[in-house]
Amino acid sequence: MGILSDKKILITGVLNDQSLAFGAAKLAQDEGADIILTGVGRGLSITQRTARKLPRTPDVLELDVTNPQHMASVLNHIQSKWGKLDGVLHAIGFAPSACIEGDIFNASWNDVAVALEVSAYSLKALVEGVLPLLRQAGTSSVVGLDFDASMAWPGYNWMGVAKAALESLSRYLARDAAKDNIRVNLISAGPVRTIAAKSVSGFSAFDTLWNDRAPLGWNVTDSSAVAKAIVAFLSDWFPATTGEIVHVDGGYHAVGA
Numbered sequence: 001m002g003i004l005s006d007k008k009i010l011i012t013g014v015l016n017d018q019s020l021a022f023g024a025a026k027l028a029q030d031e032g033a034d035i036i037l038t039g040v041g042r043g044l045s046i047t048q049r050t051a052r053k054l055p056r057t058p059d060v061l062e063l064d065v066t067n068p069q070h071m072a073s074v075l076n077h078i079q080s081k082w083g084k085l086d087g088v089l090h091a092i093g094f095a096p097s098a099c100i101e102g103d104i105f106n107a108s109w110n111d112v113a114v115a116l117e118v119s120a121y122s123l124k125a126l127v128e129g130v131l132p133l134l135r136q137a138g139t140s141s142v143v144g145l146d147f148d149a150s151m152a153w154p155g156y157n158w159m160g161v162a163k164a165a166l167e168s169l170s171r172y173l174a175r176d177a178a179k180d181n182i183r184v185n186l187i188s189a190g191p192v193r194t195i196a197a198k199s200v201s202g203f204s205a206f207d208t209l210w211n212d213r214a215p216l217g218w219n220v221t222d223s224s225a226v227a228k229a230i231v232a233f234l235s236d237w238f239p240a241t242t243g244e245i246v247h248v249d250g251g252y253h254a255v256g257a
């Protein structure tokens with residue numbers, strides 16, 4: 001019996017099989033969960049194709065997290081299929097190129113507003129959108145994906161600011177969702193070569209640097225450790241942990257040089 005057996009989990013952010021959420025989706029199924037994926041825009045058909053690479057092909061629902069109608073139909077679909085949700089993975093990030101190229105002066109407020117809405121505010125929108133289902137489960141777990149926002153990184157610029165907002169938001173959500181026994185935690189992952197990561201101009205700087213510096217080493221093409229941490233947080237094995245940010249980065253955050 002797996003640690004997610006009988007759990008119903010909503011997983012966002014599976015674009016292709018390199019997506020951090022794909023590894024989590026596969027492991028969640030291996031651990032016994034029933035899952036539903038979401039996809040967005042032109043990526044939806046890629047998500048549908050990627051879903052077929054999973055051990056059991058899950059439903060794929062359309063969800064642009066900034067679209068309240070999409071959110072409402074996700075709620076209705078899951079309401080009639082399962083009537084509850086035990087867990088949600090928020091694996092959503094996007095910033096216009098002006099936010100992740102050049103320097104911090106490069107982006108206008110219009111660009112920054114998109115980055116903040118899709119990459120930070122969306123955690124609140126997602127939790128709020130499925131709140132009746134999370135309540136129905138009795139206890140539930142929300143997991144989001146972070147990139148350490150305590151310092152400035154090459155090229156990350158306004159995504160870094162959005163991640164700082166996400167970190168703060170996760171603590172307020174943890175405080176205010178606790179009355180419904182909903183836990184909210186973030187995994188602060190080391191760099192993994194995904195479509196989103198490749199759009200960050202400074203990402204290649206991490207290719208060898210992270211592995212050289214992290215006490216446990218790091219492989220930018222292997223997200224299995226991130227998947228394990230996500231699944232652990234979706235399970236019943238962290239019943240008294242909320243508002244937490246756990247680093248899954250080979251220990252990079254703990255060393256100065």
Ligand code: NAP
Nearest residue numbers: 013015019020043064065092093145146191192194196197
């Ligand atoms: P990814 O495979 O490109 O996934 C990003 C996902 O966000 C895509 O499925 C994307 O869909 C989705 N998305 C973008 N805008 C959306 C919207 N408006 N509504 C719903 N979904 C939307 O990249 P990833 O690296 O796995 O990213 C997942 C999360 O991990 C992000 O929050 C990212 O910041 C975080 N993270 C990544 C790393 C890393 O190094 N890769 C490290 C730490 C944290 P479309 O592409 O179809 O638009």
